[in-house]
Amino acid sequence: MTILEICNLYKSFDSGKTFVLRDINLSFDKGKVYALIGDSGSGKTTLLRLLSGLEPVDAGKIYIKDKLVSDESTLISPHERSIGMVFQDLALFPHLTVSKNISFGIVGDIRDNVSEMLHMIELSGYDNRYPHQLSIGQQQRVAIARALVTKPEILLLDEPFSNLDENLKTALRQKLQFIVKQLEITMVFITHDVRDAIALADEAMFLRNGKLLQKGNIHEIFQNPTSDYVRSVYENLTTSAEQLLTVLSKKT
């Protein structure tokens, strides 16, 4: 079932002199994981900001569960979109404790929700710590818990793996896989490393200079890249092709 749909999306920050995103058409199904892949300046973060309602679109339409949330005359506010978002810098409130960070977006029965979340991210007992008292991996999990506590149907993550070492990356991938499965949410994450997509995503979308180059099943794209850029992304992988195929075959 399609939960999120983008039609003919355009975005420019200088009244059309240069376009950050051009004619983007995409759809996202419920319960699936999507990777947005591209270099710096390809428009990945802008796309997430448009989806979350933090930026208005210049042209085109965004639908969430068939409801129009963004177009030239509409901008539904971020918290009415059932979207959770984790920023690249995590944006944890530095003056609030872990439990207050997590409970920030909820009203009513806070205690149960917070302890449920803390349990899920394996940080029970860390309620009263402040963000600076946590490791980067723990901070990342708190940011994810905070985004999930309002029970969104779509989770957006901006470069969740960029500051992590290999061990932490693996742990986070496992955690995210578990979350998606348990909560049945749609997850869209940004990465510039195709290995993250291979390990976690059901589908990948390649962006370059604001244009969508290719989208689809990650295995199929690997077999049949339609542009030099996508081909070069796979060729530049340090992991050998055999290892990659092994990962892919395990996933499919």
Place this chain on the structure above:
Amino acid sequence: MKNIYTSRNKIRRFKRDISTWSVWVLILVLLIGLPIYTIGIRLFDGPGEMWEHIVEHLLGLYLANSLSLILGCGLLTLIFGVFSAWFVSHYDFPGRRQLEWLLILPLAIPSYITAYAYHGLFEFSGSLPVLFRHAGIPFNGIDFMNLPGLILVLSISLYPYVYVSTRVAFLHQSNRLKEVSALMGTSLRQFFFRVALPLARPAIVGGLMLVMMEVLNDYGAAHYYGVNTFTTGIFRAWFSLQDPQTAIYLSALLVAIIFGLLFFESWQRRNKRYTLSAQFTIRNLRTPLKGKAGIIAMILTFIPFLLGFMLPLAQLIYWAILTWSKVVDTEFIQMLWNSFGIALSSAVITALAALLLIYMSDWNRLYGIRLFARSATLGYAIPGAIIAIGILIPTLAMDKFLIGFLQQYFNVTTGFIINGTIAAMVYAYLVRFLTVAYNPLEAASLKIGKHLSESSRLLGRNRLRTLLSIEMPLLKTGLFSAIVLVFVDVLKELPLTLILKPYHIQTLAVKAYEYASDEMVAEASMPSLCIIVTCAIIIRYLNKIISN
């Protein structure tokens, strides 16, 4: 590609993006700009009766004196500010740590008070000539009551503007540049002239611009020394000649000069880069100076502090010992209370207005409104006398209307309702000092970034609740700095207070000016010292915050 920027689409986007915040920003900016718009509009009424007389006999003098002041003070503050900044940021010598902040202290003394003190120190029967003659050294004093004297006094009073900005620039210059220059056989002196100085140019010019604005804003010192400038001319036209239109024309000319200077400053920075990428920056290391070289460096850097702070302070303390029993009474305590109360309330209101302006223009999604919002920060460039006149004109008109209205419809006879009130004065301070609060708050808000507030909004908090629960706790230091900076400026401000002050309320700055004007300059020392001590404590505190 289809054209998505048709007029129809633009209107649809405009309707989508315009919000209550856009309207609020517009109202706030128009309110802040009102005094300047008033002067602009009144220019169309034509010149006043005295204008021809002024043009024929005085305008040349105003222009020559004001330009001489700008150039003279520019040169002297450049010498005092840049060299002391260079010494404390590139060398280590005895007393360097203390001098680093002591050199800022002349800012605690309003320049008109420094002017009183210098005259008292150096006139024939002043403290220093008398002291010298007692010691058997023939010294008849120095006459400061002229243009060169005013240039020197304003320069030693205002050089910290250049010193502060240049020191920051020097401290941020990477040591790598020094090392590269040394490898190429360049001496430290050559490095100063060929690398450090050109790289610090925007900071130096920025500091110089502030000096020039303050010079053009000065009324107290120029009036006391009998030097005719644009500002004294505006006062004369308005109060002595009773010709507001001429005052408006002089104000417009002065504003044109100031905007010319501002334009020059932005033009000289065009397309140039003066900073290194952060990745190439390593901390600036000071060269230790020992023995004779260290002592010479200490003496050289001590001179601006001695001239700008210690000498005037010593004279004021001497006067205060002579006159305090005459001056300090219940009225004086009331005056202290008034000054601090007005300064604090103005500072809080100005800081809150700056905070709202920063955030509301960010919340508004129309780019044009954001650009327009920046114009509200130009008030600092406009001399206090001009802002006061720009406020007097509309408020007098409103008062006239209200008095007539109340008389006609309610048979009530009343005096001025808006004019001569604390509210009008606080409004004027808001217009003039908004930039002073805006800059530290904007820096603090940029440091927080957008992602925290965006997270909060994604989690369901609206903009105002986000500001109160997330941004305000993190902006505490910035907000506090903004409040104390405005507080200091309001406490020292003379021309604006002089024009707009309610007649039954006295402030420290105005009282000091009145004593000096009534040939009771020694009595001016107590109110002056109250301003200086307060400002010095605050400057010390702010320097500590910035250093940390």
